[in-house]
Amino acid sequence: MNWQVMIESLPALAEGALLTLELVAVSGVFGLMLAVPMAMARVSPRGWVKALPMAHIYFFRGTPLLVQIYLVYYGSGQFEAIRSSFLWPYLSEAYWCAIIAFTLNTSAYTAEILRGALQAVPRGEVEAAEAVGMTPALIWRRIRLPRAFRIALPAYSNEVILMLKGSALASTITLMDLTGVARTIIARTYTPMELFLAAGLLYVLLTFLILGGFRLLEKRLNRHLQPR
Amino acid sequence: MDLQGFGAQLAAGTWVTVQLAIVSMACAVILGLLGASAKAAGPAPLRALGTLYTGTVRGLPELLVILLVYFGAANAINAVASTLGYTEYIALSPFMAGVIALAFNYGAYMTEVFRGALATIPAGHREAGQALGMGRARIFRRIVLPQVWRVALPASGNIFLSLIKDTALVSVIGLEDLMRETSVAVGYSKEPFTFYVAAAFIYLGLTALTTLAIHGLERRTTHGMRTLSG
Numbered sequence: 001m002n003w004q005v006m007i008e009s010l011p012a013l014a015e016g017a018l019l020t021l022e023l024v025a026v027s028g029v030f031g032l033m034l035a036v037p038m039a040m041a042r043v044s045p046r047g048w049v050k051a052l053p054m055a056h057i058y059f060f061r062g063t064p065l066l067v068q069i070y071l072v073y074y075g076s077g078q079f080e081a082i083r084s085s086f087l088w089p090y091l092s093e094a095y096w097c098a099i100i101a102f103t104l105n106t107s108a109y110t111a112e113i114l115r116g117a118l119q120a121v122p123r124g125e126v127e128a129a130e131a132v133g134m135t136p137a138l139i140w141r142r143i144r145l146p147r148a149f150r151i152a153l154p155a156y157s158n159e160v161i162l163m164l165k166g167s168a169l170a171s172t173i174t175l176m177d178l179t180g181v182a183r184t185i186i187a188r189t190y191t192p193m194e195l196f197l198a199a200g201l202l203y204v205l206l207t208f209l210i211l212g213g214f215r216l217l218e219k220r221l222n223r224h225l226q227p228r
Numbered sequence: 229m230d231l232q233g234f235g236a237q238l239a240a241g242t243w244v245t246v247q248l249a250i251v252s253m254a255c256a257v258i259l260g261l262l263g264a265s266a267k268a269a270g271p272a273p274l275r276a277l278g279t280l281y282t283g284t285v286r287g288l289p290e291l292l293v294i295l296l297v298y299f300g301a302a303n304a305i306n307a308v309a310s311t312l313g314y315t316e317y318i319a320l321s322p323f324m325a326g327v328i329a330l331a332f333n334y335g336a337y338m339t340e341v342f343r344g345a346l347a348t349i350p351a352g353h354r355e356a357g358q359a360l361g362m363g364r365a366r367i368f369r370r371i372v373l374p375q376v377w378r379v380a381l382p383a384s385g386n387i388f389l390s391l392i393k394d395t396a397l398v399s400v401i402g403l404e405d406l407m408r409e410t411s412v413a414v415g416y417s418k419e420p421f422t423f424y425v426a427a428a429f430i431y432l433g434l435t436a437l438t439t440l441a442i443h444g445l446e447r448r449t450t451h452g453m454r455t456l457s458g
Contacts, residue, residue: 058432059428059432062393062431062432062435062436063393063428063431063432063435064393064394064395064396064397064407064431065393065396066396066397066399066400066407067396067407067424067427067428067431068428070411070420070424071420071421071424071425071428074414074420074421074424075420075421075424075425076421077420078418078419078420078421078422079421161287164289165287165288165289165290166289167289168289168290168291168292169291169397171291172291172400179289179291179292179295182292183295186299192295192296192299192300192303193296193299193300193303193304196292196295196296196299196300197296197300199292200284200288200292200296203287203288203289203292204284204287204288207287208287
């Protein structure tokens with residue numbers, strides 16, 4: 001085991017870890033923004049409202065993330081219409097392709113988590129809101145969504161961890177995330193064991209960091225459930 | 229959809245993907261049973277090892293584990309082999325590396341599934357076996373295992389579905405699976421969208437078929453069991 005290489009490459013790996021975190025955070029926020037309306041449509045009693053989010057969820061949960069990334073990164077270049085459009089500056093860049101693919105992917109999983117949570121909101125609470133004369137929009141804003149977020153939080157933290165692990169695929173489209181940096185250094189030094197172990201250690205560290213953050217958030221949001 | 233004569237190649241890749249998924253899952257199940265037994269009933273050092281295994285592996289990206297096994301484990305295997313006096317270089321094929329990496333990875337998830345399932349078997353069942361004079365192995369095979377399958381099946385099904393999707397990652401180390409064959413076809417045809425969509429739908433077909441099979445198995449194994457729905 002070559003400890004020297006491990007220590008020397010730590011600054012570069014840390015920089016990669018920052019990009020990894022950035023990818024997870026940006027696509028996590030976009031994914032959540034997409035997932036909320038999708039989950040709301042998904043619990044609608046009307047078939048045509050449900051259809052689009054269901055198709056989206058089915059496709060993105062049923063296919064490998066790698067295929068989705070390649071589809072966005074390589075696939076978008078096939079069409080002249082896209083290459084001459086305003087989208088091309090984004091779609092020709094690996095960073096945005098990764099963000100788009102991760103966003104679409106995580107939004108599908110998150111929408112399913114939120115759907116379960118929305119269905120778990122006690123019926124009586126919604127009825128109580130109706131009884132005091134709240135409009136449907138107000139019930140969504142004040143009762144259903146806030147309650148669903150709190151119910152979904154533990155399951156959502158798992159999804160963020162899965163996203164962190166999935167973000168390693170960004171290295172396959174040339175991005176210098178944690179895995180990407182490790183692979184690049186290995187190509188130069190040929191010390192795969194050392195570098196991958198160091199990267200793995202940083203991933204586990206990031207996992208703990210994210211889990212810790214969620215634990216704090218859960219404590220705060222669900223403080224009414226805590227024993228006094 | 230015009231596949232420009234690459235259909236047979238995609239089919240061959242699909243077959244490799246299916247083989248990889250099934251072999252890896254079989255190994256992961258065995259690893260999971262061993263891990264769960266170690267964590268549930270093993271001596272303290274084995275229990276600690278099991279906890280370390282599931283704790284770290286589930287925090288590592290699958291891609292990293294695959295790269296680690298392919299590039300790292302080959303060195304380790306050869307180092308061990310040379311100390312044993314074996315001088316020829318042992319190369320790890322991408323398929324083998326893929327199986328080892330996926331089994332190692334998903335074995336950790338299966339360990340947790342089986343650990344939960346083992347906990348649902350009442351102690352009285354084991355004791356009844358002992359009272360009849362069965363040995364430990366026979367109790368496990370005849371009493372525990374048949375019941376564990378039922379409890380573990382839904383969660384294992386979900387894990388198998390993610391494993392199928394993660395087989396695509398093994399293309400990164402050069403295994404000629406569906407993903408790799410698709411990339412080769414893209415290289416010739418210069419139609420990335422067409423071919424990656426085709427690959428996506430083949431994967432979708434595989435996961436859909438698997439879901440059906442799991443539902444069928446679940447119906448079979450829970451046959452005669454009382455459930456909430458009656």
